[in-house]
Amino acid sequence: MTKNKESLLLINASPRLKGTSVMLLHRIQRVTGGELVHLYQGEITAVLEKMKSAEKIVISGPCYVNSYPSRVVHLLEEAKQSEMGENQKLYGVINGGMPYVHTHKSGIDSLELFAEQCGFTWMGGFVLGGGAMLDGRALEKHLSSKKVVPAFDAFTQHILEGEPSPDVLYTQAQTPPGIVMTHVFARLLSFLVTRKLKKQGLHPSDKYPCVR
Amino acid sequence: MIVFLSDGREQEVGQRLYEEVTTRGVDARYISLEDKDIRPCLGCSSCSGSTFRRCVQKDGMEDVLHSVADCDAWLIITPVHFGGLSSTAKCVQERMVPLGDPRYYVRKGELVKGMGKGSQAFYLVGVKDHCSQKEKEVFHSLHRENVRIMNCPGQAFVVEKQPEEETIRKIVEVLLHDEK
Numbered sequence: 001m002t003k004n005k006e007s008l009l010l011i012n013a014s015p016r017l018k019g020t021s022v023m024l025l026h027r028i029q030r031v032t033g034g035e036l037v038h039l040y041q042g043e044i045t046a047v048l049e050k051m052k053s054a055e056k057i058v059i060s061g062p063c064y065v066n067s068y069p070s071r072v073v074h075l076l077e078e079a080k081q082s083e084m085g086e087n088q089k090l091y092g093v094i095n096g097g098m099p100y101v102h103t104h105k106s107g108i109d110s111l112e113l114f115a116e117q118c119g120f121t122w123m124g125g126f127v128l129g130g131g132a133m134l135d136g137r138a139l140e141k142h143l144s145s146k147k148v149v150p151a152f153d154a155f156t157q158h159i160l161e162g163e164p165s166p167d168v169l170y171t172q173a174q175t176p177p178g179i180v181m182t183h184v185f186a187r188l189l190s191f192l193v194t195r196k197l198k199k200q201g202l203h204p205s206d207k208y209p210c211v212r
Numbered sequence: 213m214i215v216f217l218s219d220g221r222e223q224e225v226g227q228r229l230y231e232e233v234t235t236r237g238v239d240a241r242y243i244s245l246e247d248k249d250i251r252p253c254l255g256c257s258s259c260s261g262s263t264f265r266r267c268v269q270k271d272g273m274e275d276v277l278h279s280v281a282d283c284d285a286w287l288i289i290t291p292v293h294f295g296g297l298s299s300t301a302k303c304v305q306e307r308m309v310p311l312g313d314p315r316y317y318v319r320k321g322e323l324v325k326g327m328g329k330g331s332q333a334f335y336l337v338g339v340k341d342h343c344s345q346k347e348k349e350v351f352h353s354l355h356r357e358n359v360r361i362m363n364c365p366g367q368a369f370v371v372e373k374q375p376e377e378e379t380i381r382k383i384v385e386v387l388l389h390d391e392k
Binding site: 014015016062064065066067069070071073074076077098099100102103105106109110111113114117176179182183185186189190193194196197200202204205206207208209 | 255281
């Protein structure tokens with residue numbers, strides 16, 4: 001196995017600087033090295049400049065309404081207008097709260113389309129369901145950590161070697177909770193949010209704009 | 213009422229759909245997103261907790277939220293960017309969280325959330341010339357996930373920048389048929 005010497009840029013596409021998106025990038029960085037930048041700190045142009053000179057790029061972000069946050073779309077729109085993509089490899093990571101791959105997959109599909117339209121070489125992505133509840137804690141705390149940890153570490157190895165990473169890596173590592181657990185989750189999460197609102201004298205079914 | 217949220221930077225389809233709907237005497241409102249100062253969601257979760265149904269950011273989004281809160285159906289009309297919404301349209305969609313039901317439900321064996329009224333339909337109209345089949349599929353699948361998680365009805369369409377009158381009429385007929 002030869003060590004891949006390509007320069008690597010890790011982009012944290014989350015407004016949170018200590019959340020799950022950046023935790024996953026740190027996990028990659030421990031193996032691959034490379035520079036980590038925060039998309040939500042400073043101007044987008046600074047990130048664009050760094051993108052231009054990187055041979056490998058990893059974008060890791062949260063899933064907002066089934067895809068990457070709008071600031072990522074903005075970054076991609078700007079990147080499309082600048083000269084980049086040739087001989088550059090792109091990987092994507094997206095994590096969301098719902099414990100399903102399909103809920104968050106559009107983000108990765110969108111990144112692949114961007115790569116195709118801008119001449120980047122698409123290298124594959126990693127969709128992590130049930131990621132929000134980690135809230136920045138180690139991947140070992142994930143509900144399906146036994147399968148997810150080795151899968152994500154294999155994904156990291158692909159980045160290190162500059163190889164493509166297949167979708168089966170993350171699809172096979174995640175099994176949705178069974179029907180009983182699903183009902184337990186729904187009840188529990190709804191109970192918690194309702195209790196929190198009741199303490200403020202409010203109820204989840206209160207209509208917008210809901211003034212106290 | 214039907215609310216049209218349109219990023220009109222690259223398309224006039226939103227305006228044409230709105231005009232077709234009002235010609236038929238249906239109550240509607242057109243909001244051009246490109247003229248509004250709407251900042252990105254900070255992901256702070258405040259609107260589903262400590263400041264329930266209120267966003268901590270005070271900007272052009274307040275007007276949009278007021279309209280969508282009271283509507284029967286809402287549409288986002290956007291240029292198709294990488295199989296999804298433009299950053300302007302996506303930014304607005306992400307800021308809709310204060311209207312949502314913060315509780316979880318089980319539908320078809322999976323966890324879902326819901327929009328306040330539950331029955332408000334959500335339509336997505338993507339505009340792009342020569343859009344590849346692959347990009348259209350990503351766009352449609354994005355909308356499928358949107359209505360799945362919001363637990364609401366709705367449809368997605370991908371049209372050319374200068375669609376035939378027939379195309380505009382067909383979309384409007386779907387909107388009005390569903391509203392009944």
